Amino acid sequence: MSVVLLVVIYVAFVGLGIPDSLFGAAWPALHADLGVPVSWGSLVTMVTCCGTVVSSLSSAALIGRFGTGRVTAVSTALTAAALLGFAVAPSFPWLCLLAIPLGLGAGAIDTALNNYVALHYKATHMNFLHCAYGVGITVSPFLMSLALSGGTWRDGYLEAAACQAAIMAATIAILPLWSRVGHADEDPAGEKDDDPAPRAASPLALVRRRDIRLACLVFMASVAIEGVCNTWCTSYLVSSRGMGAGEAAGMVTVYYVGVTAGRFLSGVLANRLSSKQLVGLGQAVTFVAVLVLLAPLPLAAAPVGLFLVGFGNSPLYPNMLHLTPRLFGRDLSQAVIGVQMAASYVGALTLPPLFGVAAERVGFWLFPVALLALSVVVLAAFLGLMALKGWRPRRPGVPCEVS
Template sequence: LMSDRLTTRFDPGRVTAASVALTAAALFGFSFSTQFWVLCLWAMPYGLGAGTVDAALNNYAALHYTARHMNWLHGCWGLGASISPFIMSQALSSGHGWPSAYRTVGTLQAILTAIVTVSLPLWNKTRKINGGGSARLFDHVPTRAALATPGVPAVLGAFFSYCAVESTSMLWAASYLVSVRGTDGATSAAFASLFVLGITAGRFLAGFVAERISDRMLVRGGFITVGVGVILVGLPGVPSWVALAGLVIAGLGSAPIYPAIIHSTPTTFGAHNSQAIIGIQMAAAYVGTTLAPPLFGAISANTGLWTLPLYLVVLVIFGLVMSEQVTRRGRARAQDG
């Protein structure tokens, strides 16, 4: 939520470098923490850094790069999400303990901070090549004004829904497959991880076709594909491999939604509003990621894990409806010139 004010006062490159440095410091802080409350303290700068770099970098890419690059950017998130468990497992299996894993990732973040800092002149160069002009492009847009922009509540709903589906699927899919489908634990865990790999592979593949397919078509097709995958997961009386395949299909369908919504924001709401709105979108994404999995946990405690596909379908339908409202907003803005 502070990203627009920060990038207006400074510039995206400096904000990104400082934010990555903040997360690196927090990761080292985690690794040296011996009490839970200390971990909680370090979580605050870690969250501030992660949230700011998310919003600043996404807006910079949306303004200055193509849909192809946006999909590949988010595909790299999937690579990191896939590699990090291996770093932790290696640290644990080697006997060095979990702090070693955090120090390893903290070192990688420190190296990344140095790379971003050295590359700062390229950020302004990219702006000039792509017609962006100086580093401070637009005035600060207050959060209240951004929220009052027509279509913003709908895009926040779409973002909330997508991230709710993603996080709930990643955290609960394996439990559902074991408890409801009777799949063995190892297979269930493997296919739950394939959901993330499906997102990663799908984003790299989407990058090759994103220039030929509009952002709104990618979002619409993504939500529909996720819905199909979730329905396959929940179909009664079918072999377990159908549910496993449905999970992979849902992951592939999830791939283009996040980057396409981000990339379309300057076009839909105006480049002068995009940083503020993308910052709010990131906040909505984190709310969905944080609240949706425990909410399903509370629901399933009373109903059973079999309700997971129903829960996900409701979120998918809501996200699709909200995204279609955003599409109508974009068309109206295009007609108004």
């Protein structure tokens, strides 16, 4: 039963990744079909992101009242309904309206399952969980391209909605397992198997704490690296490196392949290395990658640099989430994860557009400079958090500890 539950959690995270890149793949055909300016796509993305922030901050109260299983099932149903709505939406305002349940559902799924896996499973499962997300975000543009080759963008959204409906059915089917499956062998901290009673804490009270502010800064800057790469790497390669537009468009895929590969390898290594070590090694790779982009190397080195940025930055998100119960307490982890993920979404919503404004005025040669600055922020905030928590290095054969 434990295996079945874990498999469905993985599948739910594949489904979580599907909508995140589906809209971008559909937008060129979608905006032309609905007759709206291409720039309006950011409005839908912003509404979705705001929904995720709201649901992330509300997750502790919702899960405390209804439980992880019910919140996951209902949230998956929300995303399935939103995707179906996108498929039949008659006009652009409907897309903005449907982006609200899409964001609310995605944020709740993300926060609920991350906390559950952080509490009950080893770090390797957290890394593989986010590798599953990488599979979803990589596959969905392919699904949309298949739909567009023989039909319309609406067919792509219908296929995505069908996938989410199947995942919804699976999450409903396993509802009885959430209370019956034990995790004594999987509990990474060797603590009590039962979920601790969530401690009541408002987001405002949490962010007054210096340690939580540092953790939020780590998440915000790390996700900003991803957002800047996703949004602006093509413009950088075309404007500053002279790459052809068609070739440059495929470099986003190279970045996400690096993300997926990095999380898979991180999952494999999690039984040998601590989460802190995985984050540190990943950031070292990220610095090397940024230097590759900064150096006056041939254009062929640029895809290597982008791959390594994704590869190096990818272990941070799952491993920081896995550390949350040990850094802040099992009873407070759900609330803290909600705040951390809200900070991530705020970083994704604000920092890439700010970089776009700066690059438009100064030049896209700022791209690797911005990545370097964000990497420095990530590393400084992470080291500051570990020092504040009195990190004790892991001894051989002993689980890592944070005092």
